[in-house]
Each structure stands twice: as C-alpha cells, then as structure tokens.
Amino acid sequence: MTGPSRPDRPAEGDRPRGYARERGDRPGADRRGGDRFGGDRRGPRRPARPAVDLPRQVAYEAIAAVHRDDAYANLVLPAMLREAGLSGRDAAFATELTYGTLRHTGTLDAIVTDAAGRDVQRIDPPVRDALRLGAYQILHTRVPAHAAVSSTVDLVRSVGPGATGFANAVLREITSRDADAWVAKLAPAEETDPVGHLSLAYSHPQWIVRSFAEALGGDMGETARLLIEDNERPPVHLCARPGLVDPVALADEVGGAPGAFSPYAVYLPGGAPGDLRAVADGRAHVQDEGSQLVADALAAAPLDGPDGRWLDLCAGPGGKSGLLGALAATRGARLTAVEVAEHRARLVEQATRGLPVTVLHTDGRDVGSDPKLPEGHFDRVLVDAPCTGLGALRRRPEARWRRQPSDLPPLTRLQRELLTAALRAARPGGLVAYVTCSPHVVETHVTVTEAARRCGFAVDFVDARPMLPAGMPGLGDGPTVQLWPHRHGTDAMFLALLRRN
Template identity: 85%
Template sequence: MSSPGPVRDEGSPDERSDLRPASPGDGQWGARGRRDRPGGGRPTPGGRWSARAGTDRRAGRGGRPAVDRPRQAAYEAIAAVHRDDAFANLVLPAILREEGLTGRDAAFATELTYGTLRHLGTLDAILTAAAGRDVQRIDPPVRDALRLGAYQLLHTRVPAHAAVSSTVDLVRMVGPGATGFANAVLREVAERDADAWVERLAPSMESDPIGHLALAYSHPQWVVRAFAEALGGDLGETTRLLIEDNERPPVHLCARPGRVGAVELADEVGGAPGAFSPYAVYLSGGAPGDLPAVADGRAHVQDEGSQLVATALTLAPLDGPDGRWLDLCAGPGGKAGLLGAIAAERGARLTAVEVAEHRARLVAQATRDLLVTVLHTDGRTVGQDAKLPEEHFDRVLVDAPCTGLGSLRRRPESRWRRQPSDLSALTRLQRELLGAALRAVRPGGVVAYVTCSPHTVETHVTVTEAARRSGVPVDFVDARPLLPAGMPGLGDGPTVQLWPHRHGTDAMFLAVLRRG
C-alpha cells in the first residue's frame, strides 16, 4: 500500500490539507462518543490500534531498543508543530518520506500525530493532574513525548505497558534526566480511562456547561462558546459538533465539469459520488495526490462544502450579461478551479485575484489549463487598479480570510493557535473585501460572501455591516434554493451555514447579495 499523501483543500485563508491513512475505512479510535471503525494499521477488534503496527526499531544506547519509527515520526511532527508553529499536514508527509514509512506504519504515525493534536487540551489537563504541576512547566520535548504517550493510553488499544515503555524510551532520547518522572506520570495517567479523567477534572454540565464541553472534547472555551452561539444555544447539538471536530475528516474530490463526471470519477478511483454536490466524490483513504485524475487536472481535492458554496454563486439568478466572473481571494485555487471549469462550459471567463505571491502561483497552477486570468494584487484595490474596474463583473466570489474555525477537523492545531483577539483584524479585512466586491459587481450582478467559520462575528455581523457601509443598494438573495433540493438543516435563510455534524462538510458560511 502507498503511504499517506498530502490532501490539498481550501476554504480558509491558509492552504489546508489533511492526511489519510493508507487503509480504507480508517477512522478515529477515541474513547468518548466516537464510532469505532476498524481499518488501517492493524487495529484490534473494535477498531483501535494495536502495538503490532510499526515494530521496526533502531538501536538505542547500551543496546536498548530506541523508539519504533512510527512513534518517532509522530513525535517529530508534534514537536515541530509546537516548537516551530509548523502545520502537521505539511511536516508529517516529509517526515514519513524521510523515514521511509508506508502502509500500516505510516497510518499509525498519522493517527498518533493527529489524534494527539486534536485531544491536546484534554491531554494537558490530565497530564497536569497526573504530574502534580502545570504541564507548561514541563520541558517542551518531554511534554510532547508525554502527550503522545497519554494519547496512546487513553485513546488507543495499545497495551498500557507498551505505551509507557515506548514513551519512556522516547524521553530517554529527548530528555534523559526525566525518564523516572515520565514513567511515574504515565503510570498515573493509566490508572483511569478517558471518561474517568474527564469526570474527575471537568466542571459539571450544570454548573459550567461551556467549561465541561471544552475539557471533555478538547476545544478552547471561547471556541465552544462561539459554536454554541451559532447553534442557537443548543448544547446537545454543540456537543455533536465537537465530537465531529475530533473525527478524522473524509477526503472529498471535486470532479471538474467538462473534464470528468462524478460517477465516472468515483468508478475510476474506487470512491462514491457525494451526497450533495454534483461534483463531489468521497474517498475512503489513500493518497489522492497520486491519483491520475488529480495529476492530470480532471479533478482536485476539495471539501464538499467548498464546492457547494462556490457552485451557489454560479446558480444565483442574474439580470443581464453573464460572462465576467471574479474570485477576489482565490488562493490556493480550489474554488477558482471549479469556477473556471463551470465558466468555460458557459462561455464565461474568470479573473482570479490573490494578494500573496506564492498563493497566486498556486492559483495559476490550479487553473493552468483553464481560461482563467490570475492577478497578483490586493482584492481591495477595486477602482484603483485598472485590471479591477468598478461595476464590471457579473458574479463575484469573496472567500474571505477567517479564523478557520469551520475546518478544525483538518487543522487540529489551529484550535490552539487562534485567539479571540484575532477577530478584530480579520473582520475588518472581511468587511473591506466584501465592500470591494460590491464595488466590483455591476448593478444587477451578484456577490457570494463565504467563510470557513461559523463565528457570528465573521458571518452575520460582517455581512450586514459591509452591506450597510458599502454605499450601494444591496439586497440579500435567499441562498437556500441555490443548494441541492432536500438538503437538510439549512435554517431560515437568507444565509446558509453548513456544519460537519449536519452535512459532513466543513462549517462553511454563505451569503449571496445582489447589487441594486
């Protein structure tokens, strides 16, 4: 089997991707509220990993075996995330290649890396209690090794003795003076399962529901509060969302219109047509970047939610001509690729704008065989840049930079990096970009405002404020009819919020506005 490869997706300001284990049917093996799904590595009955995955070991000091390569790879990726602010989806593939890990070993390393990062908040609370000191006071290399060991103890079926001994071996390599400490802490962690630790450490749902959910499901409290607000205060549904955030996300392909149909692509790659987007194909695993259809530009990796919101722009009713389309924040190019393919079928032409030079190159690569004009410029320069005239475009997409809280399944480390203080600068930028889009669109044309975040400040507040300040007449278009008929849980309109736990997509927000 091939090793997991990077999966490139879009829907946030950063290039997003995730890694899939090599075996189909692979899932998450956590203890709280998850569906145990066998597959990949060599899980025991019930679907959790056994210690048999990855038994190759390198010689350690004094002839003692060092850490096996999958655990070593996972540790190096986790350490890079915390030491260098790296993204796991970018560093882990390189580590797997360097170590020569494929198949079960690569899948095991991937599960350990992403599982540890997803459960970091809860693991740190447990390690603090077990160590009798704040986890932040532990030497960082030792701390990351303990996190990896605690994840194995609490969320896999790796035998406790194997999880403890392998972690102590790892600490012997990265913090030799702390082996006794690590052994004692992990044995304390092993005294309880994950549920028992949460019961001991989390506040009760009655006294502090946000605090309870944050610790039980490993999300910062401010994120849990934002999710609950966006879900109308429904804590039951908020819990389901948090559980889904801790699942490994599926891999979605987008079959490019005019190049390949979804059914044909599904047959070719061994996947299944998507539930909602007419272009979506679900993969069960593997390395999508290695697929011929992706390599030759007939398909690309893209969350189904991103496909739906981009397609909605093309379906909005329009008065007058329909030949000039604009993607105002196009990097890294997934939505531009889909819009460019649809535009080609309809005799339209897309202009794709990206302010970052390296991301503009990604857009050009993603649209290399389409009639798409890529501009490396700031989308806010409408009316100042001769290539971005006012009142010129018929359809405009604003896929605005945001906190990315809707894609925490794919970027688990992001939940620990984002802060409420980030919102001020982001929402100002969002309003400015949407204002520029409303200047760029001609009267009678439509603008789709999209974010990969359900935070109400980035969604409803940004849209209403930008429309109010735009200085041009604006009407909201009901976005619900622009999505597939029968799609559940779309709310009362006119905007739409997609959800991982309702729709199996990233939490994409969509508002469609028509300029009067």
C-alpha cells in the same frame, strides 16, 4: 468520550522497529560490542532493543515541530513520512497519533497536569510532547496500556534522559482511569458550567465552544455533537471538474463514491489523493464538499443580463477558482482570479491551468484603482474571505490552540473591506457570494450586515438556500446558509448571496 480508533496493528509496542540505538555503552566500547583497544571483553551480547519504533518517532517529531516551530501538521507530516519511508498501516498509525494528539491536546494537558502533580507547562517541552503522545495512545487508541507506557518511556529516554522515572510514573497514573473517568474527575459540572465542561470533555478552547454555541442558537446538545465531529478524522473529498470528468466515472476510477450533496463530489476511501491520475491531469482536485457547494451556489443563482465576467477576489490556493473556472468554460464565461500573496497566486495558476482563468497578483481591495479590476464590471463575484478557519478545525488540528479572540478584530475589518470591494466590483444587478470557513457570528452575519450597510449603495440579500441541492437538511431560515460537519459532513462553511442594485 472516546477518540477515533485505528486499525489493529500486530504486536503493538512489543517489537518496535527503526531508530535503533545502543544502550549501556561504556566509555571505550564501540557499537559492535568490542573495545577500542582490543577484543570483546564482555562476551556475547544480545542485540539491543530499538529505542523507539519508527511510526511513533515520526509522530513525535511532527508534534514537536508544531509546538516548537509553529509548523503545520498537514505540511510537515507528509514530508516526514516520505523521509522515513513509511507507508500503509505504519503511515496511517503515525498520522493517527499525530493528528489525534494535536486535536486532544487541551484535555491531555489537563490529565497530564493532574497525573504529574504539576502544571504541564512546567514540564520540559520535549518530555511534555512525549507524554501527550503516550496519553493519547492510552486513552484514545487500542494500543495496550503496557505498550503505550513502555514505548513512551523509551521515547522520553531519547529526548529527556533524566525524566524516564517521572514519565513512567505519570503514564502509569494515567492508565488508572479511562478517558470518560478522567473527564468526570477534571471537567466542571455540566449543570453549572456547560461551556467549561464541553471544553475539557471535547478538547476545544472555551471561547471557541462559546462561539459555536452562539452560532447554533445556544443549543448545547448540538454544540457537543459538533465538537465530537471536530475530533473525528475528516473524509477526503474530490471535486470532479464539470466538463472534464463525470463524477460517477471518477468515483469508479478512484474506487470512491459519489457525494451526498454536491453534484461534483466524490468521497475517497483513503490513500494519497495527490497520487491519483485524475488529480495529476487536472480533471479533479481535492476540495471539501462544502466548499464545492458554496462556489456552485454563486454559479447557480439566477442573473439578469450578461453573464460572462466572473471574479474570485481571494483566490488562493485555487480550489474554488478551479471549480468556477471549469463551470465558466462550460458556459462561455471567463474568470478573473485575484490573489495578494505571490506564492498563492502561483498555486492558483497551477490549479487553473487549461481553464478560462486570468490570475492577477494584486490586492482584492484595489477595485477601482487597479485598471484590471474595474468597478461595476463583473457579473458574479466570489469573496472567500480570510478568516479564523474555525469551520475546518478537524482538518487543521493545531489551529484551535493557536487562534485567539484577539485575532477577530483585524480579520473582520479585512473581511468588511474585501466584501465592500466585491460589491463595488459587481455591476448593477450583479451577484456577490460572501463565504467564510468559520461559523463565528462576528465573521458571518455581523460582517455581512456591516459591509452591506456601509457600502454606499443599495444591496439586496438573495435567499441562498434554493441555490443548494434540493433536500439538504438543516439549512435554517435563510437568507444565509451555514453548513456544519455534524449536519452535512462538510466543513462549517458560511454563505451569503447579495445582489447589487
């Protein structure tokens, strides 16, 4: 088992830059090497070696913010990179260290516990985060072991000065084995405890491993392939908005490549997508290809009768509304986008500017009681329901450690209520797409079955597979569709199509 590698950086750890800090200052000495009360009493001094190089310092601060403040890496890290003035390879290195350490935290903690001879939770939190960062470099990057150890000890010296000897000993013990050897030592036997083995080998909580295995029909080999893919850096996908830009032309413009499945997808080779002109002027937006596919499936499904009133019942932050709004514009339809959170409603407004979209700041469950959400009115309805997000763990590395099984009951209750409201909002003969970014069967099949049973009127399941591009592999037996990172290169999006009778 090995983690994602990174491009080579010259002289890694040997001449770190930034965050300079003098060492050995004695009372009465200023930082220029002189005495406050007279001349230089020590003679010439060599320039002090900076304590921690800037990319590692930024990575450490982002990891610490995630664990200390419950921050989200995808929100705090870009701001930290800008503030530090990091770009190019240094920014990529800091990003790799941050996301890689967060993804592998569970396994790194088990290794640090063994190497330290004490439970990782008994280690001072700043030192603990520094050791995680150092262990990740040792086990999952091409950083030389001596550079990973020395740079991490420097980091510990700045955040927990009394623990430098302890950190040095722990890190040197970690260097005694590679990642596979540590897993072989610490993981339960695969034959007797397959879930426990996969959990430690691929750094996912056991309850998540178990839920993935259940959704994959108990196939532990395929479950392992999914976990491996979860630990890889996810690709960046653009959505070329139909009617506004051709995806092939967009791929040429941004130096990317057309997607494998979605007719609107463009794969980016890297860089900052927010800086692209096509994104800034609203011709495209960042959106996982799986999200494009499930939104497009609702628009592609055959429908009898009128087809001009579309509804997105949980619209924030606006990616699917942007695609549906662009599709609606090409077909003379209009989309109503509903979002209960005010700040997310503003994001939807920004994402759909210039499209035939009306944004409502209200609760999607108020269908029938809100005059702007009449019952039995809409031809196509999307429910992109709030969920655990287990299908996008590769994009949100800290989520796997924050989510708990206790999160499921309130979420599944909300999902049933929203899907029931969506079925009420659809006109007779209208279509409803229920979507989650989670493969957990309680959030997918159980929620859909229960909502259809309780809604109070007849509902038919529509086979969703023909609504996706021909030739897509691994779509199962229907009528629902589950996409997977390891099968399709997308987030693990679930789709059910229902028709109200």
